[in-house]
Amino acid sequence: MDDVAVSRFGPAALLVEFADKVDRESLARCRGLMGSFEENRLDGLVDVTPAYCSLLLEFDRPEHASNQVDRVAQLLKSARARPVEEAPLFEIPVCYDGPDLEEFARRNSLSVPNVIELHTAPVYSVFLIGFSPGFPYLGPLDVRLNAPRLENPRPRVPAGSVAIGGEHTGIYSIASPGGWWLLGRTDAEIFSTKKALDDGSAEAFLLRQGDSVKFLPVEEFSP
């Protein structure tokens, strides 16, 4: 992979910058790099945090960061982008009865059925997991559905809320404060605290970075 830069991020971490705009190509590059760091263990690596255009490698000790800059640079060179077309598709049922649905349609000059149609049409990619446990940032979102965050965030948004904030759509994985427009809800379990018990497992999370998601509109959830 070319055009990738590695720099220090404080004493014990390295920042890898691999893109300067957000699209499926940047996502494919991120997936490729994540795969490369999984296959080639770096000494003392304790955490890897992927984001849109960069990822962070955190080490247990400063020496492990400073000594491995060249090794990381080599891994970056040999890494290959991993296209998202190979990722699994998740169909997620959504009941569009959110408290902000009508207001959202009005402010975007759309009818409620239009909003639902535009929101359910694409196959989204999980660009990022962050904010709270397992919370997927999905995109690209139809520009007609862009909307700035709410001026007054809610102190508590229920888990399973399907929402839009800025240029992203996502699913609240746990009950938390939130400033996105709530369009609907799903009964899919995005994050399972039970599967986080003891050592925990990746099965605690329904979705991974790069996965594909399609929303299916439903009147109510099948039991």
Place this chain on the structure above:
Amino acid sequence: MESETPVLEVLASGAGISIQDSGRSGWKRFGIAPGGAMDLESARRANLLVGNDAGAPVLELLFTGAKFLVLTSSELAIAGAEVECDWPTWRNFRVEAGGEISFGPLRAGVWSYLAIRGGFAAPRWFGSASANPRAGFGETVQPGTRLACENRLPPEEISSRFVPELVREEYGQTPVLPVWRGPEWDGFNDEARGKFLEQTWRISAQSDRAGYRLEGIALESRLRMPSAPVAVGAIQVPPSGHPIVLLRDGPTVGGYPRLAILESSSISRFTQCAPGTDVRFALTE
């Protein structure tokens, strides 16, 4: 927790009590914050004073006001904030069944740690007992909660351990803490960078385990960027111009420019800066 012999009962929780250890790693890619004791260094010392592993579960006490009843004779240690207590701090001590431990006026600092020989029994989430209520990790510790020991250990052979005053942090003075240039350092103008390093910042009351906000003369921050990785100690500048220092329960990614990064070895000291007190930063070379 109920099935084991309880050793300690909470009589009053003061400003708040939670179980913490050294935190979890390897799960940030799924949005899981590292967690762990805010002042890891004091938690580590409290554990070592009672002969535990440095990362054993301890009670993290916010400010003061906590009160405990000892149900089974135990060896304990308290480290962290400068708080008055009816038992000695920074050394191990033994309390017989029926004894009480109460925390009085707080002189300086924020977090105190109560360690028990054998560690507090607690479930693990992603390998750590650290409570993070928002993520659903940890059980509530409140008046009436009875805590058990994780490992029953024989009484200490070394009867007395202590941390000399010489090596303890002073929480009453304004610290000057070392910072590294953050990824967006060059994106701020000279004036903003100068203001960041030259002024004395005040810790906002809107601070918690996720991060401390800093009050002072706002920094001009016009950078817009897609969400990027952050870490404990990263100093973000939101559009308000008032920096936020991200801490143990903070987000894994953020969309605000990262002006600076607090030196890792100074994070514990920083967490003991109480709301309303001051802090300064100096660039490391």
